[in-house]
Amino acid sequence: FALLIDGIGVGLTTNSMYLMVSQIPDATNRTSGYAAYNAAQISGINFGMLCGAALASSMGRRGIFPLVALLWFVSALLFFALSKSLGLGSVPLGEKKNAKENGGAGRVLSFLHRRRVWSFIVFAQAPFVLMASFVYYYLPLYSDASGLNEVTVAVLMMLYSMFAIYLGGGLTKWVMQRTGKAAPYAPILLSAAAVLLYAWAANFWGLFAAIFILGLANGFGRSVQQAQFSMLDECEEYGVPDAMGIFNFTDFIGQSFGPAVMGLVFLSKNMFGSTCVFALALALVCAVHFAINLSKKNK
Numbered sequence: 001f002a003l004l005i006d007g008i009g010v011g012l013t014t015n016s017m018y019l020m021v022s023q024i025p026d027a028t029n030r031t032s033g034y035a036a037y038n039a040a041q042i043s044g045i046n047f048g049m050l051c052g053a054a055l056a057s058s059m060g061r062r063g064i065f066p067l068v069a070l071l072w073f074v075s076a077l078l079f080f081a082l083s084k085s086l087g088l089g090s091v092p093l094g095e096k097k098n099a100k101e102n103g104g105a106g107r108v109l110s111f112l113h114r115r116r117v118w119s120f121i122v123f124a125q126a127p128f129v130l131m132a133s134f135v136y137y138y139l140p141l142y143s144d145a146s147g148l149n150e151v152t153v154a155v156l157m158m159l160y161s162m163f164a165i166y167l168g169g170g171l172t173k174w175v176m177q178r179t180g181k182a183a184p185y186a187p188i189l190l191s192a193a194a195v196l197l198y199a200w201a202a203n204f205w206g207l208f209a210a211i212f213i214l215g216l217a218n219g220f221g222r223s224v225q226q227a228q229f230s231m232l233d234e235c236e237e238y239g240v241p242d243a244m245g246i247f248n249f250t251d252f253i254g255q256s257f258g259p260a261v262m263g264l265v266f267l268s269k270n271m272f273g274s275t276c277v278f279a280l281a282l283a284l285v286c287a288v289h290f291a292i293n294l295s296k297k298n299k
Contacts, residue, residue: 017041030240031176031227035169038222042161107238108246114234116293117243123289124184125229125247126254127282128221131191133258135160135214138266142207160211163219171220176227181293184228185286187221190214192279199266199275 021033055067112118135157143153163171176183194213198206226247229235235243268274 027227027231030230031172031223032169034226035172035220035223039165039168042164042218111234111238111243111246116232117234119289119292120184120229120232121247121250123285123292124188125225125250127188127285128184128191128217128225129251129254130258130261131188131195131214131282132218132221133255133262134191134195134266135211137259137262139207139211146204156208156211159208160215160218163215164222168219168223171216172223172227175220175224181228182290183224185290187217187224188282188286190217191221192282195275196279199272202271 017037021030021037024030024033112121139153139156142148143156175186179186191214194210194217197213198210200206201209226244229247230240230244232243265271265274265278
């Protein structure tokens with residue numbers, strides 16, 4: 001129950017912050033905003049994990065939960081105070097009225113029915129979210145089976161996140177300039193190569209290398225996909241903030257199913273064979289999405 005409540009809080013906070021960034025009118029600045037927020041979020045997660053690991057080792061795990069509740073309460077107060085004073089996320093009255101008049105499930109379904117929208121969510125966003133689940137699902141299992149302590153796990157998580165923190169903005173711009181419309185596929189293919197490397201080595205150093213490569217993909221992957229999705233003509237027509245709200249919702253769904261998929265792949269009897277099939281499937285998914293969007297006509 002505690003994890004459920006905590007997850008709801010994380011989801012609401014993350015979605016509200018992304019909606020604020022999506023209201024930036026200029027596409028280039030909006031991309032930089034996504035990269036900056038992702039870096040700040042991951043930096044906070046890293047700091048919290050390192051502090052939490054140290055506190056859990058010294059004072060026990062039970063004492064961490066009251067401290068987390070207190071931090072959530074203080075953070076919520078600061079967030080509301082700053083939002084009100086700076087006017088962040090405020091929507092003009094006319095836009096609120098139009099949103100109510102044009103809203104409804106029918107409008108959402110019509111948006112999701114657009115070819116470039118649903119294909120991006122299914123063939124680009126979902127595979128990347130699934131691959132990110134490797135770190136959050138398999139790393140704790142491996143660490144527990146290998147007898148690694150909390151501090152070691154926290155250090156590995158910091159390795160995973162350092163690219164997004166220190167190089168996120170630069171990596172995002174560089175990848176988008178070099179690869180163009182193929183940018184959403186780069187983090188997926190990098191992630192597939194990383195898990196293949198671990199499945200082949202099947203030891204700590206293989207895991208270390210895989211986390212390093214996954215961290216590189218994570219450094220630009222989420223920001224690139226958010227930027228590319230928000231620049232779709234369909235999102236401009238629907239309204240970028242509303243479209244990004246749907247994008248974040250499907251992202252959270254993918255995070256929920258990701259561990260189940262990772263479990264099927266990495267807990268099978270033939271882990272390397274299962275991983276090869278999984279990586280090949282990801283490559284085919286990228287090819288299918290590219291083929292679907294060769295035509296500029298929308299359906």
